[in-house]
Amino acid sequence: MSERLPKPKSLWEYANPRRFMAFSGFLLPFVAVGTVATLAIGLIWGFFFTPDDYRQGSTVKIIYIHVPSAMIAINAWLMMLVASLIWLIRRHHVSALAAKAAAPVGAAMTLIALATGAIWGQPMWGTWWAWDPRLTSFLVLFLFYLGYMALWTAIENDDTAAELTSVLCIVGSVFAVLSRYALHFWNQGLHQGSSVLRAGAVTGTDTEEKVSNVFFYPLMLSMIGFAGFFVLLILIRTRTEVRARRIRALQARERMA
Amino acid sequence: MIALLKRDLALSVRAGGGFGLALAFFLIVVTLTPFAVGPNSATLSTIAAGILWLGALLSCLLSLDRILALDYEDGALELLATAPIPMEGVASIKALAHWLTTGLPLTLAAPAFGVLLNLPPEGFLWMTISLAVGTPALSVVGTFGAALTVGLKRGGLLLSLIVLPLYVPTLIFGAEVARRGAEGMAFQTPLALLAGITLATVALLPFASAAAIRINLR
Amino acid sequence: MIALLKRDLALSVRAGGGFGLALAFFLIVVTLTPFAVGPNSATLSTIAAGILWLGALLSCLLSLDRILALDYEDGALELLATAPIPMEGVASIKALAHWLTTGLPLTLAAPAFGVLLNLPPEGFLWMTISLAVGTPALSVVGTFGAALTVGLKRGGLLLSLIVLPLYVPTLIFGAEVARRGAEGMAFQTPLALLAGITLATVALLPFASAAAIRINLR
Amino acid sequence: MELIVSDLAVIRGGMRVLEGVNFRVASGTALVLRGPNGIGKTTLLRTLAGLQLADEGEVTPGPQEMAYASHADGNKGTLSVSENLEFWANLHGVTDISPALRDFNLEALAARPAGSLSAGQKRRLGLARMAVTGRRIWLFDEPTVSLDVDSVALFADAVRRHLGQGGLAVVATHIDLGLEGDMLQLGPFKAIPPEETQDDFHEAFL
């Protein structure tokens, strides 16, 4: 599939598996390089060239993994939701496969956020785990990922699986949001609210629980790095899924012939 | 539609007591809890409301896979799909039948079981109300899960894996109402939210369930 | 015999992750508990051991009806009955396969989940040990229940109804071991009793199960 | 009324099994589908009944006119024979099940739980269901499985009676049913998998 293709008339044409393979294949190296670079810079800067926090000591550096992974964990689900909608509305197989590919990555990121959080919690709150709404809603998010992946693996027929998981993803999203509110209602937590993206935090003017600039720029970098990493993984996994799907189709042909 | 409801009820009664089973399971979970967590009655009465809700939820769960599985296996579901009633109707009826055979009896029996876990007396009324308002949602959501997993062998565990996260909001608000009721705190907000969830699911989810069933039948 | 074990494991893995599901369900039950009983971590850590045991027991329960039901529905059980292996062997193998896909993973995962319910650190070791010693009994007893109810439509609830009372002793001693272990008290006696129960059931119950299966097949 | 199938292509397990299927069945006549195992009879009937989507082609009238009797009967073992029939009748707004019971010689068994019937008796019950749907077009998939000669005759009579009332029937079978009506060999319609080319990559998914 290496020879030239006519220029796409609409963005949707990238959802044609063949064009997707060509395009993603072309994109892959750039994303890879970019990701490695930003991640390396961000993490190294964060770990070695920032002062220890006066309150939290060196544990604060966990934030460079914790926050980005948490961010990705949330956005992976959003991406799955969008992909599912695209599949249901426009029936582009690639989007269904992309959703399938995103699930394990998102689940892993959720686990990382949970783990790093737990490790962080030990020194900060004196406990590995507390039923703080932020934490708990992540746990619940993890459960949603589990159910979604389980359904994918349980159904043999690929198209049926795509349809059903999409339906689950949409309904699930609604309930995930519901649960988040329910949890906040259920318990007030020790976990701090979003401060990274607050102007005060950036300008360093606001007082309590600010993430001051020293920590902020490397954090931003590593967030971008994680985002790139996510895209990279999705591209690779989707390409794999496309190929696997194609192999199955060809085998089916074989049988009929 | 009515015919379908009648048949489902008849079936669940013939097949060894629709009502009985859910109740009995509920009873057992409630009785096992003290064995597990120890007999200390102070502890018990603090967790009573929660355990009751958990028990109700689980005994709902156990009967879910039967909502559609049997009809699928013996081909009845296909025939229903070709029958002159909308699949949404089928889904709703199935959910209703399930609620009548599990949610309803559980609601009515809850106070009796509350005694076993020495739930504080003020709690009883609100326990019942919260269950009455909450359990329909459990049945409808459960039907959706059953629709997704119908036709998969060993659906049982997979089904619960998919359904339980969807139960979280209902469980939280329901237990909250019961707990606050027991402690005589204000419970209007969670009660309202609980009712909201139930109404929304009852109104909307059957469409999703119907879609899932149709997909599974192809 | 080995062939049967291989097949059963293959089936439970093919049908969407034998191991995964039980674990996931366990995780969910553990997660739901605080939603029901409230986030107060003091309360939680007192009931942690009990809840863990209850969760393990329930996730065992949910997979029970698949032990024999599928083989019965597609006629495989009849053929196994006419095959040159003793029905006792079949029953034992089925129980073993069930334990390998549920009891074992649960045991290994229990400590991780202990963290969630902030089980006191001393508890972890004994939690694991009590599960390792107790869960085989759950599988064997469960197989017996499955054998009794095989061939009944909507066996699910009925099965749990029959099995749960039989689980009581295991649950009591198991939870006792875990709780005492957590509180650093003496636990030799309950542990010994637990082991006794397991050994006895593993040794004797398969005969009862085999008899029940034969009767159900007539 | 007439059943018209115009170059229909049916898919199963993501692959085309039949393509270019064309036939018409006039009211009052029956069509017998023939073909070796695995050619696609069941798939074709399911497509006609609207249980799965056609890959391409037209079927008129729509599923709402069709009653389909598959390998599985969809009757409940715990309900009695008459209860099962009454359920289907109600569902289709038919009031009286006694003709159906009579046609398939089930009166004697009416009170028996369906689970306690022998294979052939079960089958008769399954076929009787068609008579209470009130639909014009009957689709049968191997209807005479495990029926004895008398029951086969019963079935043939029932179908003839239905045809006599202007209904029509499509029957997939491997054995002779003593049913007059023209026969369709499905062999020629077997789908030939298209050979691989670059740009049916997209289609290769379906």
Place this chain on the structure above:
Amino acid sequence: MELIVSDLAVIRGGMRVLEGVNFRVASGTALVLRGPNGIGKTTLLRTLAGLQLADEGEVTPGPQEMAYASHADGNKGTLSVSENLEFWANLHGVTDISPALRDFNLEALAARPAGSLSAGQKRRLGLARMAVTGRRIWLFDEPTVSLDVDSVALFADAVRRHLGQGGLAVVATHIDLGLEGDMLQLGPFKAIPPEETQDDFHEAFL
């Protein structure tokens, strides 16, 4: 070896369905059971296979010599055709499944998950199971259900081959299988319900 059934009475659902059944089948020959629906063919075969107890009478040799193919095949949809056969083969200590695959023309389908087979293909798999049991006496209950003509021929050949090797077979069927071998009409053995007298009040329970 010889299969000897001496005045056998079989019960189903608490009622006698057949009584005084007598027949012998010499090795190398086949017996075809015939009779209307519900006469008791399945019940009789299940009794021979040792799946239910005889009310009275003798069957020699015991079940350990018999392989029984019932309405249900007992194959797993998620396992492939060959995996299913291998399982049964191992169970009966047979090592090689290739002859069975060949006899029932399943080589092409060997890698297919059994769930994705058509009715007839499933049936062929079910019948192939008999060939890997290594048992002398084959009991078939309506073996040719939903088989096309070629497959029926395949089946007949397989049985003949088995007979040729000194095996023997009992086949319950409604249609002609092109199998030589004597035929037994079960009609005459239909159990007559004993009329009520005072002192068989006790037996009335059985």
